[in-house]
Amino acid sequence: MPRLPLAVHRLAIAGSAAASFALASCSEAPSSPSREIAPGQSSLNQSPELADATGRHVFHTKEWFQNDNAQNPNGNGKPSGVGGGGGTGISYHGGPVLLTGTNVAAVYWGGSTIFNGGPPPGTNGAGAQDGSLVGHFLRNLGGSPYFNINSTYTNGTAHIANSVTYTQYWANPSSPNASNVTDADMVNMLQSGFTTGKLTYDASTVYAIFTASGVNLGGGFSSTSLKYCAYHTHGTVTIGGVAKTVLYAAMPYDYQFPGSCTGSTSATTANGDPAADYEVNTLAHEIEETTTDMLGTAWWDNRGYENADKCAWNFGTTYTSTSGAKVNMNIGGKDFLVQQNWVNAGSGGCKLAYP
Numbered sequence: 001m002p003r004l005p006l007a008v009h010r011l012a013i014a015g016s017a018a019a020s021f022a023l024a025s026c027s028e029a030p031s032s033p034s035r036e037i038a039p040g041q042s043s044l045n046q047s048p049e050l051a052d053a054t055g056r057h058v059f060h061t062k063e064w065f066q067n068d069n070a071q072n073p074n075g076n077g078k079p080s081g082v083g084g085g086g087g088t089g090i091s092y093h094g095g096p097v098l099l100t101g102t103n104v105a106a107v108y109w110g111g112s113t114i115f116n117g118g119p120p121p122g123t124n125g126a127g128a129q130d131g132s133l134v135g136h137f138l139r140n141l142g143g144s145p146y147f148n149i150n151s152t153y154t155n156g157t158a159h160i161a162n163s164v165t166y167t168q169y170w171a172n173p174s175s176p177n178a179s180n181v182t183d184a185d186m187v188n189m190l191q192s193g194f195t196t197g198k199l200t201y202d203a204s205t206v207y208a209i210f211t212a213s214g215v216n217l218g219g220g221f222s223s224t225s226l227k228y229c230a231y232h233t234h235g236t237v238t239i240g241g242v243a244k245t246v247l248y249a250a251m252p253y254d255y256q257f258p259g260s261c262t263g264s265t266s267a268t269t270a271n272g273d274p275a276a277d278y279e280v281n282t283l284a285h286e287i288e289e290t291t292t293d294m295l296g297t298a299w300w301d302n303r304g305y306e307n308a309d310k311c312a313w314n315f316g317t318t319y320t321s322t323s324g325a326k327v328n329m330n331i332g333g334k335d336f337l338v339q340q341n342w343v344n345a346g347s348g349g350c351k352l353a354y355p
Contacts, residue, residue: 016242018241049134055182055235056218057306058280058294061260061315076303077310077342077350089348090307095157095297101163102180102291103205104138106130109189110212112293114253115276124198127166132288133276133334134210138166140285140332145353151293152344152354153299153307160291167205172199178215182251186218187235190246191233194237201239206290207248208283213275217252218295229261230282232290247294249286254278263315263326263337270321277325281338285312288341299344311340328352 010061029250060068066074104127108114111121118132119125127139141147142164151162176185186209193199199207211217220227232249254261255275262278269277285308292299293306317335318328327335331350340350 022165023035023248036088055296056231057233057289057293058220058241059309059312060228060233061226061257063260065312070198072303073239076305076312077314083321087348088344088346090299090301090305090342090344092156092299092308093297094156095293095295097153097160097298098204098291098294099155099158099160099284101161101165101204102287103165103166103167103201103202104287105202105205105207106138106169107190107193107199107207108169109167109174109176109209110215111170111173114210114212115279116273119169119171121171124170125168125169130166130169131271132269134279135166135169136332136334137280137283137336138164141287142332146329146331146341147288148337149341149343149351149354150233150288150291152305164287165203168200171196176211176215176217179312180214180219181211181217182219183233183235186248186250187237187246189341190235190248191237194239201237201244201246203245203247205247206287207246208251209248209314210251210279213256216253217287220258221252223257226257226260230286232250232286233259235259245295249254249283249290251279251283251286254282263313263339266325268323268325270323270325270327270337272323277336282337283340284308284338302326307341307342307344310342314350316340316350316352 013195033323035039069076094198108118113120115132115134119130126137147164148162151159153160170191171189172189190199190207194201194306216222230249230251234245234247236243251274258265261282263281271277289306289308301310313326318326321327321335327337329338340352343349343351343354
């Protein structure tokens, strides 16, 4: 996801106050996407975490990227000119990556089950126990030809492993403030999970926070202020009396805004659960960007795009599933529609698999 100038960044600190947005009553028709800062202003020499007081790396709506590409002929997926970076179209800036494997914990936050077959509120356990489509996707993403695209990225020396492990879930039965869930709220909620033992802390884990329809997760996911479909960032929690960095992704209910935050507007999806079928696209986006740019100091191009941003909403070659839905890959025996990712090899490019 992009940082300056394309993203709103926020460093979320447990217990700290977070910026709030003015929100009106909720409806299903989002307003036109806004652009706080024009593109073309970021620098390869400027750390986004130092350039802005916030720490979010947001996945903008489909309309936002269409508008961006209309303004910039090179678009978000071109290896040269304003859309580029290094020789492959993206550059390394020295920061850490999840080199030896990415762990994922799912946090389902709400008083009812969010996705079909998902864990009931009040339970926690191993990822293998999550019967939802999201759980299936997370258990089978690692080792796939698709996730192997991330092995073209390095820490400057060694290549990132093609490994994703769905380690744990927590179905938090409390109900978040639907009108505006701040980053401080999310970090405090994760802290409560660590403190009570519902979650296990791990520095290489992305804690993916899912909420139900109607929840304004992060303050920019409403009909009056639709600024993104998901984002990743990091905050600070206390583990055993020691301050630790926690990586997390805000995963609002994308099916609330069909078309803006989904690959299609059709209710017919490959696996019969539109909410989960469409959510895995943004989930993959956040996992691969956290893997290659965990703190916002590693891989991005000279417009601030991270690897998945460079291929945002670009699905490549598709085929028709047995249900009649448009899909482009099979993960663990199930069909999905998931955007391409940027290959950091040769001259670069958006692909569905590597090599």
